[in-house]
Amino acid sequence: MGVLAAIDIKFLPGVGPKKAELFARELDIRSAEDLVRHYPYKYIDRSRFYYIHEIAENMPFIQLKGQILRFDKAGEGRNQRLTAIFTDGKRTLELVWFQGIKFVIEKYKTGVEYVVFGRPSFFNGKFNLLHPEIDLPSQLPPPETMGLQPYYNTTEKMKSGFLNSKAVQKIMQALLPHLQGGVPETLPAYLLKKYSLMNLTEALINIHFPKNAHALNKARQRLKFEELLYVQLNILQQTKWREMNVKGFVMKKVGHFFHTFYSDYLPFELTNAQKRVIKEIHADMSGGKQMNRLLQGDVGSGKTLVALMSMLIAIDNGYQACIMAPTEILASQHFETIRSLVRDSGVKVSLLTGSTRPKAREELHASLRSGELHILIGTHALIEDPVQFLNLGLVVIDEQHRFGVEQRSKLWRKNVQPPHILVMTATPIPRTLAMTLYGDLSVSVIDELPPGRKPVQTFHYYENKRQALNGFIYKQIQAGRQVYVVYPLIQESEKMDLQNVTEGYAYFRETFPELRISMVHGKLKPAEKEYQMQEFAAGRMHIMVATTVIEVGVNVPNASVMIIENAERFGLSQLHQLRGRVGRGAEQSYCILLTGFKLASDTRKRMEIMTRTNDGFEISEADLQLRGPGDMEGTQQSGMPFELKIADLVRDSRMLEIARNTAMEILEEDPRLEKEINRLMAYQLKKLKQSTVNWGNIS
Numbered sequence: 001m002g003v004l005a006a007i008d009i010k011f012l013p014g015v016g017p018k019k020a021e022l023f024a025r026e027l028d029i030r031s032a033e034d035l036v037r038h039y040p041y042k043y044i045d046r047s048r049f050y051y052i053h054e055i056a057e058n059m060p061f062i063q064l065k066g067q068i069l070r071f072d073k074a075g076e077g078r079n080q081r082l083t084a085i086f087t088d089g090k091r092t093l094e095l096v097w098f099q100g101i102k103f104v105i106e107k108y109k110t111g112v113e114y115v116v117f118g119r120p121s122f123f124n125g126k127f128n129l130l131h132p133e134i135d136l137p138s139q140l141p142p143p144e145t146m147g148l149q150p151y152y153n154t155t156e157k158m159k160s161g162f163l164n165s166k167a168v169q170k171i172m173q174a175l176l177p178h179l180q181g182g183v184p185e186t187l188p189a190y191l192l193k194k195y196s197l198m199n200l201t202e203a204l205i206n207i208h209f210p211k212n213a214h215a216l217n218k219a220r221q222r223l224k225f226e227e228l229l230y231v232q233l234n235i236l237q238q239t240k241w242r243e244m245n246v247k248g249f250v251m252k253k254v255g256h257f258f259h260t261f262y263s264d265y266l267p268f269e270l271t272n273a274q275k276r277v278i279k280e281i282h283a284d285m286s287g288g289k290q291m292n293r294l295l296q297g298d299v300g301s302g303k304t305l306v307a308l309m310s311m312l313i314a315i316d317n318g319y320q321a322c323i324m325a326p327t328e329i330l331a332s333q334h335f336e337t338i339r340s341l342v343r344d345s346g347v348k349v350s351l352l353t354g355s356t357r358p359k360a361r362e363e364l365h366a367s368l369r370s371g372e373l374h375i376l377i378g379t380h381a382l383i384e385d386p387v388q389f390l391n392l393g394l395v396v397i398d399e400q401h402r403f404g405v406e407q408r409s410k411l412w413r414k415n416v417q418p419p420h421i422l423v424m425t426a427t428p429i430p431r432t433l434a435m436t437l438y439g440d441l442s443v444s445v446i447d448e449l450p451p452g453r454k455p456v457q458t459f460h461y462y463e464n465k466r467q468a469l470n471g472f473i474y475k476q477i478q479a480g481r482q483v484y485v486v487y488p489l490i491q492e493s494e495k496m497d498l499q500n501v502t503e504g505y506a507y508f509r510e511t512f513p514e515l516r517i518s519m520v521h522g523k524l525k526p527a528e529k530e531y532q533m534q535e536f537a538a539g540r541m542h543i544m545v546a547t548t549v550i551e552v553g554v555n556v557p558n559a560s561v562m563i564i565e566n567a568e569r570f571g572l573s574q575l576h577q578l579r580g581r582v583g584r585g586a587e588q589s590y591c592i593l594l595t596g597f598k599l600a601s602d603t604r605k606r607m608e609i610m611t612r613t614n615d616g617f618e619i620s621e622a623d624l625q626l627r628g629p630g631d632m633e634g635t636q637q638s639g640m641p642f643e644l645k646i647a648d649l650v651r652d653s654r655m656l657e658i659a660r661n662t663a664m665e666i667l668e669e670d671p672r673l674e675k676e677i678n679r680l681m682a683y684q685l686k687k688l689k690q691s692t693v694n695w696g697n698i699s
């Protein structure tokens, strides 16, 4: 970046070696170029003063002018609280501090005119300002020149090192003259023109110190577009490379195994959605490219059958196939399901998990190497194990969100030529996220449930409804149904959580002494767990009290009630997964979300969404909105391969689409970005890849 590149941030006014070190350690900011790319996360309008009587609920930050009438100190030690009664000459308002009390009392005086700035909160029927910023009017520029003030993310360590948002703002101010000299452009002129984008110099200046709201918008647009375009160029370039260099196994034939199964073994008519999806998969597998397909379908939509029939196509073409599941229970269940589906049709299926005995394991390895075994079903053990296939042609991965990019690449190494990959998930990845995470992952959707299913009815109850709920449980069981009661279990609070399950179990036993109730959690021995599950599946238990071990896969069509205790502690996609355990039979099913009374607004939203819709797509979109892409289950384990600094996958979905199309057009004409007009982008892309370790991992 020319001039900027020559600056050592240590020597900027207000920085120095200590703060430079903090920038580097805390935010990975090492150069002036990094620093200008640390964008504000919000702006606050300080161009006017408000009166206390104008304050309304949900107001963002506001500034007031007036005097402190008196200070009141209350509490001791950690519970100390300082209140200042502040007046704007007409009304009064409380300013409140819980920390830095001594500092505040010493610094601020009563009877002096101050500008007070903060976010109003409503407490005890009154508005107050918590930990406001206070300045003498003479310390501030006149409000009409203040405009939009940038706020920067900082960490706790930075704050204690005197590098808070305000300090960062001052440093940016010092950087401003260097920006005004001009920053080398990172987008080619033809794109700036085509989309009427602001140039980089203007955009950087305005993102930190917006002239006005319009300029800020233009700056944002430009920087977002740039960010999204490079993400797309990177993914799509890799995809192109793969298309040109990696061949896929060609599986044109639909033969004996498929036909036999279809005509003699299929227990029911396929839904139209299943038929369509199998066709899509077959088209991929026979097309000469390596398939990379995501199969999305709500819980109970019949993905397993689609997986099986896809595997039969692979077998018909002389290849082997495997299914990987996230847990042993799920792997065993797939194994049982598939074995009973193919019965004596001649398809050889085996199960490999962590608990497969050495001797069985050896036999299995041998039959895999000889090609005698057609389908291998297992857990991670499948990739960790020194498993050698004769010719692995198709890999099915169940419940994608538990499989990271790294694991997938391990699988690839099982073959000289990568197998086709089919990833199945009930928690759909929102389109925008999929577009950002994967280049060529095509998507098939089973958007139809097998006939006769009734949508699950979902209710949100507070604790006080427990009596009524018990009555309901009893009625359902009398009618011949079964009930799940699920408790959260997370590592950080494992002990407490286990205690909750145990107590819950005791409670239900006490409440329903005449019913058969089982308990299942992750701490049980696998055999015990398995036994309890089987008992429930066979209908010999009325209620299963469990932790989330039952989240994925368990299939008990007779279970019609899912009670989720402490539902506030589950994420949306988990709630949706759990709910999917019921509604698998012909009877009306119910999902009850139990929570305490006090709920955060996010939680309230989650409950509201769950009771409103059964649509997995809607839920995953909502999840993305509530949590942001970094926290989505799909990205948590695998890790977002890059971090978006300014674009937002929810709000900027339209722009993402444009960036993607633009990247496609560019690469269509110039796959390696060798043309003169694209040189700049090639250079920029290379720089980005070097700066971000993870960028190369996107598949």
Ligand code: ADP
Pocket (backbone or CB within 6 Å): 268, 269, 270, 271, 274, 297, 298, 299, 300, 301, 302, 303, 304, 305, 426, 450, 451, 555, 584
């Ligand atoms: P998913 O994995 O998508 O949640 P499954 O493959 O476990 O769903 O299927 C759920 C249930 O629906 C299973 O009991 C399965 O046998 C049944 N099923 C699948 N396809 C059909 C169909 N076309 N008609 C009727 N039942 C089906």
Ligand code: MG
Pocket (backbone or CB within 6 Å): 303, 304, 553
């Ligand atoms: Mg399934």
